[in-house]
Amino acid sequence: MNRVTKSGSFVSIVLAFLLAAGTLHAGLDAEPQDIEKALQNAFDTYKDLQQGANADYIPALAKVDPNLFGIALITVDGRLYTAGDVKSEVSIQSISKVFTMARVIQDSGPAAIESNMGVDATGQVFNSIVAVEQYQGSEMNAMVNPGAITATSMVQGENRDARWGNIISTYSAFAGRELTVLEDVYQSEAATNQRNQAIAMLMYAYGHIKGDPLEATDIYTRQCSVGVNATDLAAMAATLANGGTNPVTGTKVIDADRVPPILAVMATAGLYDDSGKWLYATGLPAKSGVGGGILAVSPGKFGIAVISPPLDAAGNSVRAQKAITDISNALGGNPYAYRPQ
Ligand code: DON
Numbered sequence: 001m002n003r004v005t006k007s008g009s010f011v012s013i014v015l016a017f018l019l020a021a022g023t024l025h026a027g028l029d030a031e032p033q034d035i036e037k038a039l040q041n042a043f044d045t046y047k048d049l050q051q052g053a054n055a056d057y058i059p060a061l062a063k064v065d066p067n068l069f070g071i072a073l074i075t076v077d078g079r080l081y082t083a084g085d086v087k088s089e090v091s092i093q094s095i096s097k098v099f100t101m102a103r104v105i106q107d108s109g110p111a112a113i114e115s116n117m118g119v120d121a122t123g124q125v126f127n128s129i130v131a132v133e134q135y136q137g138s139e140m141n142a143m144v145n146p147g148a149i150t151a152t153s154m155v156q157g158e159n160r161d162a163r164w165g166n167i168i169s170t171y172s173a174f175a176g177r178e179l180t181v182l183e184d185v186y187q188s189e190a191a192t193n194q195r196n197q198a199i200a201m202l203m204y205a206y207g208h209i210k211g212d213p214l215e216a217t218d219i220y221t222r223q224c225s226v227g228v229n230a231t232d233l234a235a236m237a238a239t240l241a242n243g244g245t246n247p248v249t250g251t252k253v254i255d256a257d258r259v260p261p262i263l264a265v266m267a268t269a270g271l272y273d274d275s276g277k278w279l280y281a282t283g284l285p286a287k288s289g290v291g292g293g294i295l296a297v298s299p300g301k302f303g304i305a306v307i308s309p310p311l312d313a314a315g316n317s318v319r320a321q322k323a324i325t326d327i328s329n330a331l332g333g334n335p336y337a338y339r340p341q
Contacts, residue, residue, distance in 0.1 A: 027076050027300040030331045035081045038330040039071050042323040043083035052310030052318035055290040060188035064090060064292070064309045071323055072234035073304045078247035080231065089227035090307055091185040093289030094126065096171065096223040097148040098270075099236065102262055103170045104142075104154045106254040110261040112154065116208055117147035119261070121269045126315060127195055129202065137206035143269040143287065146208075149200045152223065153209045153216035160215060167223050174236040176249040179226050185291075186225035193221050228293065230307045237295040237303025240285075263297060271321075274314040281325050283334035294320035298333035 030038075047069055056062035070086040105113055113119065118139045122131040127145045142151045157163035172179045200213035200220075209216055228236075239246045240263065243256035266285035271278040271294075278286060286296035292309030294317050304327060306320035328334065 028298075028302055028331065032079070032081075035073060035075075035331060038327045039073060039081050039083040041330075042326045043069070043071055045326070046308075046319045046322050047084070049319055049322070050310075052312050054292070054309045055311055055315070058185070058189045058192060058290070060182075060185045061091070061290060061309070066310050068292070069306075069308045069319060070230035071304075071306050071327070072230040073302050073327065074231075074234045074238035074247060075302045076238065076242040076247050076300060078238075080234070080248070082231065084230075085307075086230040088307075089182065089229050090291040090293060090309065091182050091224060091289070092171075092226045092228045092233075092293065093224045093291040094143070094148070095228075095233065095236075095287045095289040095291075095293055095295060096226060097143050097151070098240075098262060098266060098287045098295075099171050099174055100148065100151050100155065100167060100220075100223060101142040101265065102174070102240075102254050102258065103166060104151050105258045105262060107156050108154060110258070113142060113151065113261070113265075116154065117142060117150045117203075119265055119268075121275060123273055126272045127199065129195075129199060132199060132202050132206070137203050137208045141265050141269045143265055144272070145196055146199045146203050149196060149213075149216050149220045150203050150208045152220040153200075153211050153213070155219075160219070164219055164222065167219065168226065170253070171223075171226055171236070173249075173251055173253045174239045174246065175228065175232040176235045176246050176251070177232065179228060179232065181222055181225045182227040183225075185227075186222055189221050189225060190218065193217060196220065224289075230293070230305050233293050233295045233305030233307070234303050237297050237305055239303065240297045241299055241301060241303045259299075263299065266297070271316050272314050274312075274316060278316075278321065282328050283336040284324070284328055286324070288316040288320070290315050292317045292320070294324060296324050296328065296333075298328060298331075299335055301333055302331070304328065304333075 204213035308319035
């Protein structure tokens with residue numbers, strides 16, 4: 001017993017020394033050079049991969065450079081690692097759903113989400129009307145359009161400007177900088193979002209949206225048009241990995257006990273009808289957007305994000321899925337993967 005305690009305290013002293021010396025990261029059993037190598041390997045492996053295509057049902061998205069490719073990882077102790085283009089912005093699209101859900105969960109509690117749209121995967125595409133009809137707008141989740149537009153309608157605020165302000169300031173706190181809307185993307189989607197308007201009307205008809213469904217759709221369209229780069233998305237993911245406190249700015253954005261229900265819905269529905277396949281390969285709660293971004297969370301370890309616009313048939317970035325899978329698995333990011341010593 002004594003020996004165990006002694007060697008245990010020796011190990012703790014060495015660990016504390018390595019952490020202080022900056023050679024190891026809290027929670028992540030990898031050296032900085034291993035992290036850099038993992039990012040660079042993934043970048044080199046996939047930079048010339050020509051698979052998938054930009055989304056074009058929102059006309060502005062078809063015009064984005066398909067070669068844009070950036071990878072960023074931020075550890076829970078706030079260190080940033082990058083490869084490729086981590087400065088160029090794309091629209092956040094469906095990744096926004098996570099952070100509007102976070103706002104609602106923080107202000108109204110997890111039960112409000114569960115009772116108003118559910119926390120189950122639909123197994124359908126993200127803008128499925130069949131999924132609404134099947135259970136009259138229940139038994140779904142905040143990562144698909146009907147649940148997401150409903151979550152947007154639940155954001156608090158005295159008027160439309162206050163509700164929007166609440167959303168954009170939440171996203172900015174997660175990212176650690178002031179984010180803004182890409183107006184061309186907003187205009188392009190606002191002119192072509194009739195299907196989302198119809199979905200919102202149905203959610204209103206079934207009693208899930210209490211206010212004006214078209215206002216909710218318009219604010220949702222605006223939230224989807226917020227511009228982000230790979231570093232922003234990594235910071236947003238790292239804030240969730242770090243229990244709701246942005247590890248770079250030190251700002252507490254949401255309470256730590258609000259994070260697990262968000263990660264649970266990301267795990268079951270973050271990559272739409274391919275969420276099971278994704279979880280099988282990585283174990284990571286994640287979220288994709290048709291702008292080409294994917295972010296993923298390794299709780300207590302790191303947040304990672306990749307931007308690359310070409311998507312597969314399910315609407316998920318091809319390069320981003322491959323790069324995050326390789327990097328996370330190389331760094332021991334899978335929360336289900338316990339290796340007995
Ligand atoms: O509502 C839409 O269709 C888009 N603003 C967002 C969809 C999206 O990103 C789905 N992602 N894979």
